[in-house]
Amino acid sequence: MNSLSSSKIPVGYFLLIYLFLWIVLFEFVLPVNKFLPKPSIVVESFSDLITKYNLIKHLISSVVVIYLSMLFAYLLIAAMRSALIKKKNILNDFIMSLEWFSEYVPGIAIGLILIYWFPDSNYIEFVFAFAASFASLLIRLQILSSKVPESYSLAARSLGMKEDKINSKIIWKAVQPKLTEHLISLHFYLWSMLIAFEYIKGGSGIGVVFRNTLSFNDLSAMFSAFLLMGLTIFTGQFFLKKIKEKFFNWSLD
Amino acid sequence: MNSTISLLEVKDLSKDFFSQAGAKLKVLENINFKIDSTESGCLTTILSPFSAGKTTLLKIIGALESPSAGSVFLKGKEFKITDGKVVYIPQKPSSFPWWNVEENIGIALNSVGKSFNNSLVDEIISLVGLDSYPKHIPHNKSKGFRFRIALGRALAVDPAVILLDDCFSAMERETRNELQNLVSKLRASRKLFFLLTTSDVLEAILLSDRILYMSKNPGRIFGEMIIERQKINSSSEKRDAYISAVKNEIEQVFAKENIVKTINFSD
Numbered sequence: 001m002n003s004l005s006s007s008k009i010p011v012g013y014f015l016l017i018y019l020f021l022w023i024v025l026f027e028f029v030l031p032v033n034k035f036l037p038k039p040s041i042v043v044e045s046f047s048d049l050i051t052k053y054n055l056i057k058h059l060i061s062s063v064v065v066i067y068l069s070m071l072f073a074y075l076l077i078a079a080m081r082s083a084l085i086k087k088k089n090i091l092n093d094f095i096m097s098l099e100w101f102s103e104y105v106p107g108i109a110i111g112l113i114l115i116y117w118f119p120d121s122n123y124i125e126f127v128f129a130f131a132a133s134f135a136s137l138l139i140r141l142q143i144l145s146s147k148v149p150e151s152y153s154l155a156a157r158s159l160g161m162k163e164d165k166i167n168s169k170i171i172w173k174a175v176q177p178k179l180t181e182h183l184i185s186l187h188f189y190l191w192s193m194l195i196a197f198e199y200i201k202g203g204s205g206i207g208v209v210f211r212n213t214l215s216f217n218d219l220s221a222m223f224s225a226f227l228l229m230g231l232t233i234f235t236g237q238f239f240l241k242k243i244k245e246k247f248f249n250w251s252l253d
Numbered sequence: 254m255n256s257t258i259s260l261l262e263v264k265d266l267s268k269d270f271f272s273q274a275g276a277k278l279k280v281l282e283n284i285n286f287k288i289d290s291t292e293s294g295c296l297t298t299i300l301s302p303f304s305a306g307k308t309t310l311l312k313i314i315g316a317l318e319s320p321s322a323g324s325v326f327l328k329g330k331e332f333k334i335t336d337g338k339v340v341y342i343p344q345k346p347s348s349f350p351w352w353n354v355e356e357n358i359g360i361a362l363n364s365v366g367k368s369f370n371n372s373l374v375d376e377i378i379s380l381v382g383l384d385s386y387p388k389h390i391p392h393n394k395s396k397g398f399r400f401r402i403a404l405g406r407a408l409a410v411d412p413a414v415i416l417l418d419d420c421f422s423a424m425e426r427e428t429r430n431e432l433q434n435l436v437s438k439l440r441a442s443r444k445l446f447f448l449l450t451t452s453d454v455l456e457a458i459l460l461s462d463r464i465l466y467m468s469k470n471p472g473r474i475f476g477e478m479i480i481e482r483q484k485i486n487s488s489s490e491k492r493d494a495y496i497s498a499v500k501n502e503i504e505q506v507f508a509k510e511n512i513v514k515t516i517n518f519s520d
Contacts, residue, residue: 149345154347155341155406159406161360176351250351
């Protein structure tokens with residue numbers, strides 16, 4: 001028997017149902033309320049977002065920070081891979097201590113300290129996002145590389161391959177699909193942290209738009225910004241998944 | 254004094270493991286044997302029960318693990334650092350699934366400082382029976398396919414000895430027969446030296462020139478048998494009679510050691 005939980009209903013259907021309910025409930029049944037804005041006002045507020053709240057500039061700022069920081073962090077990890085994958089060295093111990101630290105101290109706490117140290121810096125958002133991406137990828141690389149089946153390194157060593165080459169050509173390749181999967185999860189986490197960071201610090205970024213809409217009690221503009229942000233994250237996620245499928249599509253034997 | 258230098262010599266080799274509580278477990282004890290260099294290549298099999306330390310022994314021979322005592326000599330010189338002269342193929346042969354067949358062979362050439370050579374790569378791919386799949390990625394391919402790649406990589410580095418760690422045990426019968434035939438063919442045509450470990454008596458008889466018997470707890474070599482290849486390759490009646498006689502003899506030897514039940518005597 002097919003239960004509801006085992007049936008595969010595309011998410012798009014549910015989105016259409018939510019949209020339908022929102023239009024019916026908040027356009028016609030409850031046009032004036034404190035919970036959700038009227039759909040027609042949300043549509044109108046898109047132009048406000050661009051003119052009054054300078055959305056384009058702020059959104060571009062956040063997008064650049066997120067994707068450049070992730071790209072730089074990944075490239076730096078890739079460049080340092082041979083040293084980072086080496087087992088039983090002090091760097092490895094240091095990275096694993098970061099993992100312990102990250103379990104108890106949320107990333108935004110580091111963000112607050114950065115804001116305190118550099119309240120007027122224009123680049124501190126990037127530094128924050130880069131540090132968060134780099135630390136997260138670094139920890140994940142350590143965990144993943146320790147889980148690669150021994151038969152891969154044994155096969156390579158037996159062929160006469162040296163340790164640096166085994167790390168950079170075998171272990172690195174073996175972890176890349178999972179590391180890219182982690183990057184996809186990190187992408188959403190990073191957006192959440194960056195929005196909180198920008199909200200607290202001010203200056204530029206989509207977090208600043210949320211702060212301004214809240215200070216003006218502008219629910220419809222806030223709602224529109226949410227929709228645009230969701231669309232941006234969805235697009236980013238979509239491309240990251242495509243990159244994984246296209247370039248890092250193998251699984252270990 | 255015998256001045257002939259063996260191709261491979263394992264001398265007084267022992268291996269101990271220690272539990273977390275510090276208890277010592279003797280896995281291998283005083284292992285001694287030689288494989289002599291011959292004109293025609295040779296396949297020597299170490300026949301032993303499951304979990305007798307065969308993998309540990311092969312890893313030590315391949316310089317992938319250190320012994321607690323004893324040494325391994327390759328052509329008279331102590332062999333301690335992997336350099337492609339002794340290639341180990343694990344039970345679960347690992348192809349590198351991010352590279353295609355050609356690239357898997359190419360990386361092996363590269364690892365011993367040879368440049369990628371199209372004709373050599375093609376020749377090796379053909380030798381291991383993958384000529385229709387040079388651009389295939391081994392990801393999600395069968396164990397047999399992956400074994401062929403591992404064998405191809407081994408051939409690429411031109412080793413003195415290839416170590417096969419119970420490679421056929423987890424394969425389906427048909428694939429196992431095909432790959433055993435491939436190994437036999439390569440041994441003869443390329444004059445290769447293989448050292449195989451197995452718990453399967455029939456596999457040992459059908460493939461080997463010589464079988465070494467290994468016991469368990471601790472693992473030690475307690476006897477050997479030379480297989481008469483011409484009888485294995487003769488007419489089926491003579492062959493079956495010979496195989497049956499050899500099996501009986503092996504069964505009796507292992508029975509004396511009280512480990513007969515952990516050896517696979519089935520056909």
